[in-house]
Structure formats: C-alpha cells, structure tokens
Amino acid sequence: MGETDGEVLAALDLRRDADLEIAYQRHAGELHRFATRHLRDAAAAADVVQEVFVRAWRHAARYDGAVASLRVWLFTIARNLVVDQVRRDRARPGRPTDPGVLGEVAERASRGSARSFSDDLVTAWFVEEALGRISVEQRVAIVETALRGRPYAEVAVELDVPVGTLRSRVFHGLRNLRAIMDDTGVPL
Structure with missing residues (x-):
C-alpha cells in the first residue's frame, strides 16, 4: 500500500x-x-x-x-x-x-x-471558497443581492427569473453556505 x-x-x-x-x-x-x-x-x-x-x-x-x-x-x-x-x-x-x-x-x-483583521481575512477566504461549492444559480443570487446589495427585483429582471425564484435561490444558497462553513468550523 x-x-x-x-x-x-x-x-x-x-x-x-x-x-x-x-x-x-x-x-x-x-x-x-x-x-x-x-x-x-x-x-x-x-x-x-x-x-x-x-x-x-x-x-x-x-x-x-x-x-x-x-x-x-x-x-x-x-x-x-x-x-x-x-x-x-x-x-x-x-x-x-x-x-x-x-x-x-x-x-x-x-x-x-x-x-482581528487577519481573522476576518481568513473568514473572507473561506466564504469565497465555500461560494465555489454551491450551485452557480445560488452563488449568483447571493453575490448580487446579499453581497452587492442590489434589489431583488433588479437582479430578477437581469437573470430573467421571477423574484420568488431569486429569493428561493438566496434562501437555499445561504442555507447551503452555512452548512459548508459549519463543516469547516468557520462561523458565518
């Protein structure tokens, strides 16, 4: 072996x-x-x-x-x-x-x-890595609404999906992101 x-x-x-x-x-x-x-x-x-x-x-x-x-x-x-x-x-x-x-x-x-600054930097790195592990649709929804602060209606029009679908993607994406972060031991 x-x-x-x-x-x-x-x-x-x-x-x-x-x-x-x-x-x-x-x-x-x-x-x-x-x-x-x-x-x-x-x-x-x-x-x-x-x-x-x-x-x-x-x-x-x-x-x-x-x-x-x-x-x-x-x-x-x-x-x-x-x-x-x-x-x-x-x-x-x-x-x-x-x-x-x-x-x-x-x-x-x-x-x-x-x-500390370095703790936040490492957390930001882990969040970025965790975002790469969720679906593209969920990642785009989270980045555009939660991280960039864009209105749901504006993002929904841009992605050509209903606002409810976008909200669902954000909800499920954040839930998945939290599970990934919990697995790595990094608080979200």
Missing part, C-alpha cells in the same frame, strides 16, 4: 532543495490564486508566493506536521504576508487599494471590531 499525498507532504524537509521544490509544485498555484484574489495584483501575489517559500525554507525547523498540514502552514504564512501588504498599501497615501472584501475587512478593523 503506497503513501498518501498528505503523508508524502508531511515527510518533506523544506531545508532540502528537492523537498522545497515538491512543496512549491504542489502549492504555489493555489497560493498565487489566494494572494491574487485578495491583493488584486498578480505581480504582488507572485512576490507573496516567493516570500512564502523563502520563509518556509528559513523556518523549516518550526514546521510540525502533527500540528497542521503543510498546506495550512503555507497558507498561514501567505495570509500574514497578504495582511502585511494590505496594511502597507493603506499606509501609503495616494496608492490605490481595492475596496472589495479586504476594504470592508480593513474598515471593520479600523472601527475596533472584536475580531
């Missing part, structure tokens, strides 16, 4: 070039998509991915596969780098930042929300 992918990744020693290359091949693409989604800048995301693996190599002795998977550890590093980048961008006057989910998260953080 062969080793599972998780067992192979847990056995990697990131101080060795060959093992670091394996980790890079397995996770760089996903890390880049994560960083691009939150930074809205592919070049900045590439810098984040490069720095993730530099830090993983430098601090390989700190990685404990019994505590978290390699993927979780790398995403934790990436999350911290993304948060730092967003804070740096906000500290530089005249530099545009995307007002999307990160802007809302940063705004809540500046108002002294009980949750």
